[in-house]
Amino acid sequence: MSTESEGVKSGASDGLVDSSATEQVLSDVVPGARRGFAAGRSKNVDIYSLWPIAVMVLIIIATSFKSSRFLSVYNFENILSQASPLGIVTMGQCILLISGGLDLSVGYNIAFSSIITGLLLEHNASLWLAVLAGIAAATLVGFVNGVLAAQGRAHPFIITLGMSIFLFGLDTQLTGGAPVNNMKGLYSAFGGYLPSGLPFFGLPAVVLPFLVVVLFTYAFLRWAPLGRRAYAIGGNEQAAYLSGIPVKLSKIYLYTLMGLMVGITGMVLSGQINEASFNLAQNFELQSIACAVIGGTALFGGRGGAFRSLQGVALWGLVQNSILFLGFTSNYQQMALGVIIILAVMVTRVQR
Amino acid sequence: MAVVVTGSPLSASPPGLLHAEHVSKHFPGVQALRDIDFTVDRGEVHALVGQNGAGKSTLVKCISGVHPPDGGRITFDGREVTTYSPKHAYDLGIAVVHQRPQLLPWLSVTENVMLGQLPAHRGLVIDRRKANELTRDLLARLRLDIDPKMPVAYLSAPERQQVAIAKALYRQAKLLILDEPTAALDAQRSEHLFSLVEGLVREGMGVLYVSHHLEEIFRFANRVTVLRDGQLVATQPISELSQEQVVTLMAGHRITQASIGESAATTAEASPALEFSHIGTGVLHDVDFVVRQGEVVGVAGLIGAGGHDIAKLLFGLDRPTAGRVALRGKTYDPRGPKQAIRRGVFMIPEDPTRDGLVPVLSVAQNVTLVSLKAITRRGVLSLRREREVANHFVGELSITTSSVRTAVRNLSGGNQQKVLLAKALNSKAEVLVLEEPTQGVDVHAKAEIHRIVRDLAGRGKAVMVVSTDIRDLLQFVDRIVALRAGRVVTDVPARTTSYAQILDLTVGSVAVQGS
Secondary structure, eight states: OOOSSOOOOSSSOOSOOOHHHHHHHHHHHOHHHHTTTOTTOOTTOOGGGGHHHHHHHHHHHHHHHHOTTTSSHHHHHHHHHHHHHHHHHHHHHHHHHHTTOOOSOHHHHHHHHHHHHHHHHHTTOOHHHHHHHHHHHHHHHHHHHHHHHHHTSSOHHHHHHHHHHHHHHHHHHHHTTOOBOOOTHHHHHHSSBOOSSTTTTTOBTTHHHHHHHHHHHHHHHHHOHHHHHHHHHHHOHHHHHHTTOOHHHHHHHHHHHHHHHHHHHHHHHHHHHTOBOTTTTTTHHHHHHHHHHHTTOOTTSSOOOHHHHHHHHHHHHHHHHHHHHTTOOHHHHHHHHHHHHHHHHHHHHHHO | OOOOOOSOTTTTOOSEEEEEEEEEEEETTEEEEEEEEEEEETTOEEEEEOOTTSSHHHHHHHHTTSSOOSEEEEEETTEEOOOOOHHHHHHHTEEEEOSSOOOOTTSBHHHHHTTTOOOEETTTEEOHHHHHHHHHHHHHHTTOOOOTTSBGGGSOHHHHHHHHHHHHHHTTOSEEEEESTTTTOOHHHHHHHHHHHHHHHHTTOEEEEEOSOHHHHHHHOSEEEEEETTEEEEEEEGGGOOHHHHHHHHHSSOOOOTTTTOOSGGGTTSOEEEEEEEEEOSSOOSEEEEEETTOEEEEEOOTTSSHHHHHHHHTTSSOOSEEEEEETTEEOOOSSHHHHHHTTEEEEOSSIIIIIOOTTSBHHHHHHHTTGGGGEETTEEOHHHHHHHHHHHHHHTTOOOSOTTSBGGGSOHHHHHHHHHHHHHHTTOSEEEEESTTTTOOHHHHHHHHHHHHHHHHTTOEEEEEESOHHHHHTTOSEEEEEETTEEEEEEEGGGOOHHHHHHHHHTSSOOTTO
């Protein structure tokens, strides 16, 4: 890494060749490394950040040798439908992590939004009203998280952990522990498949909202002023403040946005499995953090991007699926995922 | 061991406690110490003075075992020091009390004082009662009223310092090195510290007293050693010197008293951008001065003298308790950086990587951070506009970087400083406040920063540079406002003053005006 003053002068080279020149060459050789995968980032991206793709290719090759059914359209649709709801939250988690925050309440907040919608549907409310209320409920929770986190009196870890425990109680209270088993219109929307042929090829319906959220997140982090502020706050909160950035307000917006994405996940997930319950999205908080981190999002802010986190989600889904095809039990899934998380963090450390 | 000295400690000077002979220390690129010879006696307060970078801390570090000297030898208490480590120095009886002592905040006073040497029943279980009693006795001896069971975190800064002294006493230190001990203390607390030290000296302890404040040194030191550029220029009994002579020794040339009374009226033509009238905060007292458009004003002073506090006021990080600041004639009282920037004021903080820049973001992203609105079209950032803005400033300030996409952390210190200047320009600020802009940058970058600042003033901006580096300030400012202990001690055109004069005023051999 070039740290000293003898970088090549902008415009005309002053004849010094140093490591920053090498860096330049590297990023020219790997065009994707230069632009694509890091919204709002500079050219620190290098080929190492593509390691999840390499690992995925290896897994696909290895697993397809073991089982012929692995490499089938049906199986990949399966992976996509399993990974999509988690993927949506991961995008929100990615934005928060970039800003130096995080949200541990997403699991029970997803459940909360689904329960609000489910209960309203049970009482014959209109689909639109129920969905709106469910998303609004989750967004409100995000807003409260944001207001509390912006005060800076306690770490977001504690605030959102407290919120998570609170919501667990609220969720079980609202449902009496029993799930709502008929999501009506939501099930019709997300329980099935998209029309076959162009442009959706009959993919699982949940893929569509996931895709929209990924594109939104990419654009948000790259082109939205608030996205840029997230990078600045996570990269150096004091410097952001001294640059005149409204740090508190930005945090409130970002947590609220997370709440909105949680609400969308609540609708998608409960519609997909036609059920709203307190344990609808257990462990989503940790899984989403894990996916974002596997994709190279820094746990303490400033770095990361939508497509990188997408790689994390894809690797996560693929490992869960392929372990079964490789003939291991689901217990091994957890072991493998655990190893991957640790390796991912260590790889990003080495990169710096 | 205690040689009780009454009356004049010097006349009864016993054999020396610490001898440094031909001590040298070299760091890459710097000869930090050159052939230092000096002695600290039992029962004496030996003051060590010198400008920043003169070698005081290096000498202290050699004596306390942090850096082994490369040449010469140190003898302590009759034995030559052969092993250099802080622990070994401590075992010999050399204790350093820093400005902010390194204590363990959540352990009690007793535990800190006796750390590693707590009395225990049969070497197993700590005997708390005995430990607390011992500590209480020790504190009583120092006439300190601190509860030994109190966690150190709850103590004030002066109390922590006293705990560190108690710790030194418990380890039976024979030489106490006090490094800028009064920096965090008010007058009354300083007095208390002096009498405490005097008591220890009467019991035979040797004290090496490192300070910028000459008044204190003349108040109670026996001898003074002056360092300049790594060399020892004098060791003399304090009674044989005047404060003025000490300053001359520190600066290396004579003070020219001629122009000190001259007023700042020479630059009075331009209209004032900033006016401070009778400003008071916890640190500042009755601060009164003006910064005009197109003018570079240097605010000089020691750390803690108030320069940083003035900068904080201007950027809305603190608010005055008395007085008024006016910006182009209108009252200026920002509630935070955002308001300050909106009013056209920008501050470049002292530590750019800690407070000023987002190291992982690119040059372009850092430069535009201060005015995202300017590159936003219909709620969307224009990355093309961002690159244009950044390229413009990279060219204008000749920032050396391979591209505007390079992460700022990959730039050198001088170029990071320039990125901050670019930010300041991009904020369209009319008033710039720079804190220690040339700290830690090389000579070449320094000259460029000087040039850029002059250029900004040439374009009608008002620039205020807060710095402890007087020599540096004199090279590029129009006027110098010198601060001491929160008060303005002089306000003169730079060309009518000298380094020695300003140094003299900031370290305080001349009485503070109006106090």
